[in-house]
Amino acid sequence: MNTRITELLGIEYPIIQGGMAWVAEHNLAAAVSNAKGLGLIGAANAPSEVVRDEIRKARELTDKPFGVNIMLLSPHAGDIAQLVVEEGVKVVTTGAGSPEKYINMWHEAGIKVIPVVASVAQARRMERVGAQAVVVEGCEAGGHIGESTTMSLLPQVCSAVGIPVIAAGGIADGRGMLAALILGAEGIQMGTRFLVANESTVHQEYKNRVIAAKDIDTVVTGRSHGHPVRCLRNNMTREYARLEGEGKSFEELEYLTLGALRKAVQEGDITDGTVMAGQIAGLVSKEQSCKEIIEEIISEVKDLAGKTLSKFS
Numbered sequence: 001m002n003t004r005i006t007e008l009l010g011i012e013y014p015i016i017q018g019g020m021a022w023v024a025e026h027n028l029a030a031a032v033s034n035a036k037g038l039g040l041i042g043a044a045n046a047p048s049e050v051v052r053d054e055i056r057k058a059r060e061l062t063d064k065p066f067g068v069n070i071m072l073l074s075p076h077a078g079d080i081a082q083l084v085v086e087e088g089v090k091v092v093t094t095g096a097g098s099p100e101k102y103i104n105m106w107h108e109a110g111i112k113v114i115p116v117v118a119s120v121a122q123a124r125r126m127e128r129v130g131a132q133a134v135v136v137e138g139c140e141a142g143g144h145i146g147e148s149t150t151m152s153l154l155p156q157v158c159s160a161v162g163i164p165v166i167a168a169g170g171i172a173d174g175r176g177m178l179a180a181l182i183l184g185a186e187g188i189q190m191g192t193r194f195l196v197a198n199e200s201t202v203h204q205e206y207k208n209r210v211i212a213a214k215d216i217d218t219v220v221t222g223r224s225h226g227h228p229v230r231c232l233r234n235n236m237t238r239e240y241a242r243l244e245g246e247g248k249s250f251e252e253l254e255y256l257t258l259g260a261l262r263k264a265v266q267e268g269d270i271t272d273g274t275v276m277a278g279q280i281a282g283l284v285s286k287e288q289s290c291k292e293i294i295e296e297i298i299s300e301v302k303d304l305a306g307k308t309l310s311k312f313s
Helices: 004-009 026-034 048-061 077-086 100-108 120-128 150-160 174-182 204-212 235-245 250-257 260-267 279-283 290-310
Strands: 015-017 039-042 066-071 091-095 112-117 134-137 165-168 187-190 218-221 229-232
Touching (some): 015 039, 026 039, 026 048, 026 290, 048 066, 048 077, 066 077, 077 100, 100 112, 112 120, 120 134, 134 150, 150 165, 235 250, 250 260
Parallel strands (some): 039 066, 091 112, 134 165, 165 187
Antiparallel strands (some): 218 229
8 A cells, every 4th residue: 555655654554553642652663563554652741761762672673664752842852852863763743832943853864754733724834844744633533632523624634735644533444544545645543443452551451441432432621721632431531520610720620630641551540540542442342463453454445445436336
């Protein structure tokens, strides 16, 4: 399956694993890359030496390209921006801010820069400042989200920019990937489906909760303060909603979630932890290896593409 994304990144299948905080570590990233997609290490709020260690451990597991996702609001973002140059990372995806001040440095180091965007305006700006592609993420995604859906935002961005577009949010199988390709994307990014992969080190209770999720089990908190986050319903989200309804400050609400994602991912606290997952969680029904996930999706795309075309012949 050849697209501008496979050519840009040097991968066989245009499938990227999301750079999820506490989830996207070296084991998962290497497994996705070995399965001929692109794995990502999520830097999140980790200090540079932790990220350096993750990069080197990933290199011990794969000789394929992989990348690092940098959260630009992190106090360590500047250090990690330099670190990826020092470590010879080939691809950087970014979120929570603009990577403009780092792009020239990254380009000089031969790093491909792919920001995650949630609007046409952001996509156009990223193209102007030199991004080689963008990830268009709809509000169906897990974690921090924008307002527009993937179905509505994706074709608008594809019509607005000339660089390749990667679709994210609400995609977990060949049907979703084929729909994204038809809408103009040249690749997809998935988080929730890879979260439950065999190689994912996420706590088994977290994986089980995602696998058991129904279509209506996600909820978005934080809309009142402009920081919407999608996760699975539990005691924490109910308490957050109650306090949000009472008009509590953003600082008070954030205190409630302090360390909650780590508790869910590492300790399996699915009651009071933050169990981030996309709306597509209801479609995720089993654990598989990253290789099985990617090959199954590609097989579905090829089969569905033929069946779709036959309906119009």
